[in-house]
Amino acid sequence: MKSLITLLLLAAPWLAQADCLQRLTSPPDAAGYTCLRKAYAQAPEHWPTPHVDADVQWTELGPLPERAPSPAHNPFSEAKASLGEKLFFDPRLSRSGQIACASCHEPDLAFADGRRVSFGHDRAAGRRNSPSVVMSGFSEHLFWDGRGGPLESQALMPVADPLEMAFSTEELVQRLRASEDYPNLFAEAFGDAPLNGQQIAAALATYQRTLVRVARATRFERFLNGRSDALSDQQLHGLHLFRTSARCMTCHFGPSMSDDQFHNAGMTYYGRKYQDLGRYEVTGKAEDVGRFRTPSLRLVSRTGPWIHNGLFRELTGVLNFYNVGMPRPKPAPGMENDPLFPQTSERLHVLGLDAEELRALRSFLDTL
Numbered sequence: 001m002k003s004l005i006t007l008l009l010l011a012a013p014w015l016a017q018a019d020c021l022q023r024l025t026s027p028p029d030a031a032g033y034t035c036l037r038k039a040y041a042q043a044p045e046h047w048p049t050p051h052v053d054a055d056v057q058w059t060e061l062g063p064l065p066e067r068a069p070s071p072a073h074n075p076f077s078e079a080k081a082s083l084g085e086k087l088f089f090d091p092r093l094s095r096s097g098q099i100a101c102a103s104c105h106e107p108d109l110a111f112a113d114g115r116r117v118s119f120g121h122d123r124a125a126g127r128r129n130s131p132s133v134v135m136s137g138f139s140e141h142l143f144w145d146g147r148g149g150p151l152e153s154q155a156l157m158p159v160a161d162p163l164e165m166a167f168s169t170e171e172l173v174q175r176l177r178a179s180e181d182y183p184n185l186f187a188e189a190f191g192d193a194p195l196n197g198q199q200i201a202a203a204l205a206t207y208q209r210t211l212v213r214v215a216r217a218t219r220f221e222r223f224l225n226g227r228s229d230a231l232s233d234q235q236l237h238g239l240h241l242f243r244t245s246a247r248c249m250t251c252h253f254g255p256s257m258s259d260d261q262f263h264n265a266g267m268t269y270y271g272r273k274y275q276d277l278g279r280y281e282v283t284g285k286a287e288d289v290g291r292f293r294t295p296s297l298r299l300v301s302r303t304g305p306w307i308h309n310g311l312f313r314e315l316t317g318v319l320n321f322y323n324v325g326m327p328r329p330k331p332a333p334g335m336e337n338d339p340l341f342p343q344t345s346e347r348l349h350v351l352g353l354d355a356e357e358l359r360a361l362r363s364f365l366d367t368l
Helices: 002-022 030-040 078-088 169-177 182-190 197-209 212-216 219-224 233-243 315-323 355-365
Strands: 262-264 291-293
Touching: 002 030, 030 233, 078 182, 078 197, 169 182, 169 197, 182 197, 233 355, 315 355
Parallel strands: none
Antiparallel strands: 262 291
């Protein structure tokens, strides 16, 4: 009996907190905001359990490390990071000598480019939006369709892409070996081995892993690191919605705020203008039609326009679409048995958030 009483006493604060969270109004009243403050003043591992599907292997939100983790075959060094930074901003990596990595990943735009789709060699327009690379060091499946693999594998792919830099690794190596500045810099970073493409990729990857510093200078990061006053009442409400009614943590969790997986959000435009089959173009699997990699939500309010083709110019529009469960296209006559007709992910539900809740959610996203 005594042990039962002890357990009840220990559980009482948690039960009271759970009860007040269940009774939140929209917007919360003063008591509701007090309840939220108490719930989220704790360490993240003690925050209210998120609303996600039972099979989602989610991890808790948390502060970011100083830099993204480096693989054993490419350990971090300041010399490599410095060399990678120089390469990232150098237009000599392109055939024309006019396009650098930073042309599509601009520091002032959170290392995105602010365009619906990016342009490259001879001003040729691509077909997909250029995402921020700030969090690229946390992904094993770079590019929207995941064809790039991790950073070392992806780094030189834009160099050889005819719509981007329209060059080749072999020609780039020759150009850098013949330059006045690069041979010594590569020797400092990699020793006596001849300058080669693998070194270029390793340096670029090392630099990009340091870009996480941009995402660490945010209001939400201060909150995660113990500044409980860093979020306003509305932003705190948005955080709670993000974890619960808005179901955002179904795909956006962990310090990187991405599951690094592929989902069909109903934006394939199958059989119409803007059609993009996404992951299917890499795997050839029918179930991958229209699936795209989950982007990190770090810095999301600064990296528009949004989705894989940049068709959303307002973040509020994205939230409105998710609130109604995203599009679920129906086959046109004659397409009923089409094995490639895309299926919107069952992870996406109609949310039914009201206008105040959507404003709170948007306010929270602005802190990321």
